[in-house]
Amino acid sequence: MKKVILSILAVFAIGFVNAQSKGDSSMGFGVKAGVDMVSAKADGYSVSTTGFYLGGFAEFGLADKLVLQPGLNYHTASKDGVKFSYLSIPVLAKYEIAESFNLMGGPSLYYSLESEDDDKTRFNFDIGASYNFTDEFFVEPRYSVGLSGDVKVSHFLLGVGYKF
Numbered sequence: 001m002k003k004v005i006l007s008i009l010a011v012f013a014i015g016f017v018n019a020q021s022k023g024d025s026s027m028g029f030g031v032k033a034g035v036d037m038v039s040a041k042a043d044g045y046s047v048s049t050t051g052f053y054l055g056g057f058a059e060f061g062l063a064d065k066l067v068l069q070p071g072l073n074y075h076t077a078s079k080d081g082v083k084f085s086y087l088s089i090p091v092l093a094k095y096e097i098a099e100s101f102n103l104m105g106g107p108s109l110y111y112s113l114e115s116e117d118d119d120k121t122r123f124n125f126d127i128g129a130s131y132n133f134t135d136e137f138f139v140e141p142r143y144s145v146g147l148s149g150d151v152k153v154s155h156f157l158l159g160v161g162y163k164f
Helices: 001-020
Strands: 025-043 045-061 065-080 084-099 101-112 120-130 135-144 152-163
Touching: 001 065, 025 065, 045 152, 065 101, 065 152, 084 120, 101 135
Parallel strands: none
Antiparallel strands: 025 045, 025 152, 045 065, 065 084, 084 101, 101 120, 120 135, 135 152
Protein backbone atom coordinates (compact mmCIF):
# COMPACT_ATOMS: atom_id res chain seq x y z
CA MET A 1 0.00 0.00 0.00
CA LYS A 2 2.88 2.35 0.74
CA LYS A 3 4.14 1.86 -2.82
CA VAL A 4 0.71 2.75 -4.25
CA ILE A 5 0.43 5.94 -2.20
CA LEU A 6 4.01 6.95 -2.98
CA SER A 7 3.37 6.35 -6.69
CA ILE A 8 0.27 8.58 -6.58
CA LEU A 9 2.21 11.33 -4.81
CA ALA A 10 4.98 11.06 -7.41
CA VAL A 11 2.47 11.47 -10.25
CA PHE A 12 1.00 14.57 -8.58
CA ALA A 13 4.46 16.04 -7.93
CA ILE A 14 5.78 15.38 -11.45
CA GLY A 15 2.62 16.81 -12.99
CA PHE A 16 2.83 19.89 -10.79
CA VAL A 17 6.48 20.52 -11.61
CA ASN A 18 5.88 19.90 -15.32
CA ALA A 19 2.89 22.24 -15.42
CA GLN A 20 4.75 24.97 -13.53
CA SER A 21 7.81 24.73 -15.78
CA LYS A 22 5.66 25.19 -18.89
CA GLY A 23 3.53 27.95 -17.38
CA ASP A 24 0.47 25.73 -17.80
CA SER A 25 -2.53 27.24 -16.05
CA SER A 26 -4.74 24.23 -16.82
CA MET A 27 -3.77 22.35 -13.68
CA GLY A 28 -5.69 22.40 -10.45
CA PHE A 29 -6.60 20.60 -7.27
CA GLY A 30 -9.85 20.05 -5.45
CA VAL A 31 -11.86 18.10 -2.93
CA LYS A 32 -15.06 16.10 -3.24
CA ALA A 33 -17.46 14.26 -0.96
CA GLY A 34 -20.78 12.52 -1.28
CA VAL A 35 -23.00 9.49 -0.95
CA ASP A 36 -21.66 6.01 -1.81
CA MET A 37 -24.32 3.38 -2.58
CA VAL A 38 -22.41 0.07 -2.37
CA SER A 39 -23.52 -3.25 -3.85
CA ALA A 40 -21.55 -6.47 -3.29
CA LYS A 41 -22.37 -9.76 -5.03
CA ALA A 42 -20.82 -13.23 -4.69
CA ASP A 43 -22.10 -16.80 -5.16
CA GLY A 44 -25.76 -15.81 -5.40
CA TYR A 45 -25.59 -13.62 -2.29
CA SER A 46 -25.79 -9.85 -2.45
CA VAL A 47 -25.78 -6.98 0.00
CA SER A 48 -26.41 -3.29 -0.61
CA THR A 49 -25.87 -0.37 1.70
CA THR A 50 -25.29 3.35 1.69
CA GLY A 51 -22.30 5.19 3.09
CA PHE A 52 -20.16 8.15 2.18
CA TYR A 53 -16.88 9.03 0.51
CA LEU A 54 -14.50 11.96 0.65
CA GLY A 55 -11.23 12.73 -1.04
CA GLY A 56 -9.10 14.91 -3.20
CA PHE A 57 -8.11 15.12 -6.84
CA ALA A 58 -5.84 16.87 -9.28
CA GLU A 59 -6.66 17.95 -12.81
CA PHE A 60 -4.14 18.09 -15.63
CA GLY A 61 -5.20 19.71 -18.90
CA LEU A 62 -4.30 17.43 -21.81
CA ALA A 63 -6.10 19.26 -24.62
CA ASP A 64 -8.64 22.04 -25.08
CA LYS A 65 -11.57 20.05 -23.65
CA LEU A 66 -9.78 16.98 -22.24
CA VAL A 67 -8.57 16.68 -18.63
CA LEU A 68 -6.88 13.84 -16.73
CA GLN A 69 -8.23 13.62 -13.18
CA PRO A 70 -6.43 11.25 -10.78
CA GLY A 71 -7.65 11.17 -7.20
CA LEU A 72 -7.54 9.53 -3.80
CA ASN A 73 -10.77 8.84 -1.87
CA TYR A 74 -11.84 7.22 1.38
CA HIS A 75 -15.12 5.23 1.30
CA THR A 76 -17.01 3.77 4.23
CA ALA A 77 -20.37 2.06 4.74
CA SER A 78 -21.78 -0.70 6.92
CA LYS A 79 -24.82 -2.97 7.13
CA ASP A 80 -25.75 -5.73 9.58
CA GLY A 81 -22.25 -5.83 11.04
CA VAL A 82 -20.57 -5.94 7.62
CA LYS A 83 -18.29 -2.93 7.19
CA PHE A 84 -17.05 -1.68 3.84
CA SER A 85 -14.03 0.60 4.14
CA TYR A 86 -11.86 1.37 1.11
CA LEU A 87 -9.28 3.68 -0.31
CA SER A 88 -9.84 4.26 -4.01
CA ILE A 89 -7.55 5.68 -6.66
CA PRO A 90 -9.55 6.65 -9.75
CA VAL A 91 -7.74 7.87 -12.86
CA LEU A 92 -10.43 9.49 -14.98
CA ALA A 93 -10.39 11.12 -18.39
CA LYS A 94 -12.86 14.01 -18.38
CA TYR A 95 -14.16 15.50 -21.62
CA GLU A 96 -16.25 18.69 -21.88
CA ILE A 97 -19.15 17.99 -24.25
CA ALA A 98 -20.99 21.26 -23.59
CA GLU A 99 -20.37 24.36 -21.51
CA SER A 100 -20.24 23.22 -17.85
CA PHE A 101 -21.12 19.59 -18.70
CA ASN A 102 -18.48 16.82 -18.79
CA LEU A 103 -18.41 13.08 -19.37
CA MET A 104 -15.77 10.99 -17.61
CA GLY A 105 -14.48 7.47 -17.45
CA GLY A 106 -11.48 5.40 -16.51
CA PRO A 107 -10.03 2.72 -14.25
CA SER A 108 -9.98 2.80 -10.48
CA LEU A 109 -8.09 0.76 -7.93
CA TYR A 110 -9.79 -0.07 -4.63
CA TYR A 111 -7.87 -1.19 -1.56
CA SER A 112 -9.91 -2.74 1.27
CA LEU A 113 -9.12 -1.53 4.76
CA GLU A 114 -11.40 -4.21 6.32
CA SER A 115 -10.82 -7.40 4.33
CA GLU A 116 -8.80 -10.21 5.88
CA ASP A 117 -8.16 -11.78 2.47
CA ASP A 118 -4.64 -11.91 1.08
CA ASP A 119 -5.72 -9.89 -1.95
CA LYS A 120 -7.16 -6.63 -0.69
CA THR A 121 -7.09 -4.86 -4.05
CA ARG A 122 -9.67 -4.89 -6.80
CA PHE A 123 -10.10 -3.09 -10.06
CA ASN A 124 -13.19 -1.22 -11.18
CA PHE A 125 -14.17 0.83 -14.20
CA ASP A 126 -15.82 4.19 -13.57
CA ILE A 127 -18.17 6.08 -15.86
CA GLY A 128 -20.01 9.27 -15.05
CA ALA A 129 -20.59 12.94 -15.64
CA SER A 130 -20.09 16.26 -13.93
CA TYR A 131 -21.86 19.58 -14.07
CA ASN A 132 -20.05 22.80 -13.10
CA PHE A 133 -22.31 25.31 -11.34
CA THR A 134 -19.40 27.77 -11.15
CA ASP A 135 -15.70 27.56 -11.92
CA GLU A 136 -15.21 26.13 -8.41
CA PHE A 137 -18.36 24.13 -7.48
CA PHE A 138 -19.59 21.01 -9.28
CA VAL A 139 -21.82 17.95 -8.87
CA GLU A 140 -20.71 14.51 -10.04
CA PRO A 141 -22.73 11.29 -10.40
CA ARG A 142 -20.52 8.28 -11.19
CA TYR A 143 -20.92 4.49 -11.40
CA SER A 144 -17.95 2.26 -10.52
CA VAL A 145 -18.44 -1.35 -11.64
CA GLY A 146 -16.34 -4.13 -10.10
CA LEU A 147 -14.19 -6.04 -12.58
CA SER A 148 -12.01 -8.26 -10.40
CA GLY A 149 -12.19 -10.47 -7.34
CA ASP A 150 -14.55 -13.21 -6.18
CA VAL A 151 -16.84 -10.58 -4.69
CA LYS A 152 -17.95 -8.01 -7.26
CA VAL A 153 -18.33 -4.68 -5.47
CA SER A 154 -19.88 -1.78 -7.35
CA HIS A 155 -20.51 1.79 -6.24
CA PHE A 156 -22.95 4.47 -7.32
CA LEU A 157 -21.37 7.74 -6.21
CA LEU A 158 -23.20 11.05 -6.01
CA GLY A 159 -20.93 13.84 -4.87
CA VAL A 160 -20.21 17.51 -4.81
CA GLY A 161 -16.81 19.09 -5.20
CA TYR A 162 -14.80 22.25 -4.97
CA LYS A 163 -11.83 23.16 -7.18
CA PHE A 164 -9.14 25.43 -5.76
